[in-house]
Amino acid sequence: MPGQYLAAMYTYQYPRPALTVDCVIFGLGDESLKVLLIQRAHDPFAGRWAFPGGFVDMDEPTETAARRELWEETGIEDMFMEQLYTFSAVDRDPRERVVSVAYFALVKLANYKVTPGSDAQRAEWFPVSQLPPLAFDHDEIFKVALARLKGKVRYQPIGFELLPEKFTLGQLQRMYELILGRELDKRNFRKKILGMGLLLPLPERQKGVSHRAATLYQFDRAKYKALEASGFMFEI
Amino acid sequence: MPGQYLAAMYTYQYPRPALTVDCVIFGLGDESLKVLLIQRAHDPFAGRWAFPGGFVDMDEPTETAARRELWEETGIEDMFMEQLYTFSAVDRDPRERVVSVAYFALVKLANYKVTPGSDAQRAEWFPVSQLPPLAFDHDEIFKVALARLKGKVRYQPIGFELLPEKFTLGQLQRMYELILGRELDKRNFRKKILGMGLLLPLPERQKGVSHRAATLYQFDRAKYKALEASGFMFEI
DNA sequence: CCAAAAGTGTTCTTTATACACCCATGT
DNA sequence: ACATGGGTGTATAAAGAACACTTTTGG
Numbered sequence: 001m002p003g004q005y006l007a008a009m010y011t012y013q014y015p016r017p018a019l020t021v022d023c024v025i026f027g028l029g030d031e032s033l034k035v036l037l038i039q040r041a042h043d044p045f046a047g048r049w050a051f052p053g054g055f056v057d058m059d060e061p062t063e064t065a066a067r068r069e070l071w072e073e074t075g076i077e078d079m080f081m082e083q084l085y086t087f088s089a090v091d092r093d094p095r096e097r098v099v100s101v102a103y104f105a106l107v108k109l110a111n112y113k114v115t116p117g118s119d120a121q122r123a124e125w126f127p128v129s130q131l132p133p134l135a136f137d138h139d140e141i142f143k144v145a146l147a148r149l150k151g152k153v154r155y156q157p158i159g160f161e162l163l164p165e166k167f168t169l170g171q172l173q174r175m176y177e178l179i180l181g182r183e184l185d186k187r188n189f190r191k192k193i194l195g196m197g198l199l200l201p202l203p204e205r206q207k208g209v210s211h212r213a214a215t216l217y218q219f220d221r222a223k224y225k226a227l228e229a230s231g232f233m234f235e236i
Numbered sequence: 237m238p239g240q241y242l243a244a245m246y247t248y249q250y251p252r253p254a255l256t257v258d259c260v261i262f263g264l265g266d267e268s269l270k271v272l273l274i275q276r277a278h279d280p281f282a283g284r285w286a287f288p289g290g291f292v293d294m295d296e297p298t299e300t301a302a303r304r305e306l307w308e309e310t311g312i313e314d315m316f317m318e319q320l321y322t323f324s325a326v327d328r329d330p331r332e333r334v335v336s337v338a339y340f341a342l343v344k345l346a347n348y349k350v351t352p353g354s355d356a357q358r359a360e361w362f363p364v365s366q367l368p369p370l371a372f373d374h375d376e377i378f379k380v381a382l383a384r385l386k387g388k389v390r391y392q393p394i395g396f397e398l399l400p401e402k403f404t405l406g407q408l409q410r411m412y413e414l415i416l417g418r419e420l421d422k423r424n425f426r427k428k429i430l431g432m433g434l435l436l437p438l439p440e441r442q443k444g445v446s447h448r449a450a451t452l453y454q455f456d457r458a459k460y461k462a463l464e465a466s467g468f469m470f471e472i
Numbered sequence: 473c474c475a476a477a478a479g480t481g482t483t484c485t486t487t488a489t490a491c492a493c494c495c496a497t498g499t
Numbered sequence: 500a501c502a503t504g505g506g507t508g509t510a511t512a513a514a515g516a517a518c519a520c521t522t523t524t525g526g
Contacts, residue, residue, distance in 0.1 A: 014291060016253070018252055058252075060326065062322060088297040088299075088337070097294050099298070099337075101324070185517075209525080210476070210477090212476085212478045213478080213524065214479085215478085215479090406504065423508075445504080446504090447497055447502080448504065478522075478523075479523095483518090485516075490509100492507105
């Protein structure tokens, strides 16, 4: 990184904000949409809950920083992630000027059933409708993240990131109902989603349920890519 | 700003990326959608065109920085602006690590007909289909900005920000056609947009045109706010 | 046999699309 | 008179919304 020296030559005279990342991770519980929070060990806001995050290193882009922090703090990796928004209010951190690039992630909660927490830190999944008061401006970050999820889930097939690889149409519909906050008509839903031709029915069926076993489906990513390229628009 | 002292106490040991803003400003010409570029006076990329932008001060949020830089470099103010994306590739600036928060702005070009340029800098409006090679990663920033504009203009009434306060339905339709890159049916377009009840017909008509004078309309922002709050979705 | 979710079609309403001619104005 | 864009309605097709019963499985 020759930049280190050049930085001094060109710009050392200007103070710079600190740069951090914060991650809003959504997971799908049995009865609610959830987000992962970490309890802060130190001041400011010691004891309060906050989204996992941390400082951006000089040799990594912000998304890499977000994935690294998430892995360090929770052990979660390889999830769907996209940039959410950059929060830069001058007083958002009481210590000093900190600008934070927030990320928005979706995980298959079944893969992380046990409450995460690698350091001494406590991490816990909270239903989105029952969040404790959050540190810093994380309440605002959460609002933006939830709005993004609700807005996006209808027009891009990101909802599948919350489900296991193999899922039933019932699970899929419940996922949409939980996120959108309203009920969907079962027959119309199935007609629409199957009509897209993006769900591969598997030769397997659900097991161990005390009712008729449902067909398992898989989302056909390759087919979606192809259709998307030729102008197809996903919509629920 | 007590943060200045605290910053030294807590975090002076970590190097920080520089933080800048860049603004992609769209305006509507007679025959094309345009963006404002500034020709760089100094290295790196001396002589190349780039989006206006600059460093974020310690006492201003990024959007304020974007508006300030834009005013300083072009004299444009009070335009529609929203955050676009934060670009953080490690080598995006050859001198040192610079993270840039890009903004996306829409202006009523008629108000800025003369080529702007307040400093010694040259500023010019370029049709989006004929951009010169840009400095830094600004080609990528532009791609993201144009995609955002195309995607958003259909679902939010931001297109009006590109037109004068009073406009004809012909101007409105041409605006959508230029941005979306396809022709719209005149009768269907009028039926749809007038059907929303968001356009106030004015008792005035177009003047000095060598054809039948069109009715002038105004976008009813108050009514849109009300409808939006009760679940109405704008769509072209 | 009961509970619980899976699975399945049709009707009606709403919205989208395709399409052609006369009108007003300035040159 | 002609060139230019303004202004108007209808018919057809497609998509969305509403709606109820039978099937399968485990307990």
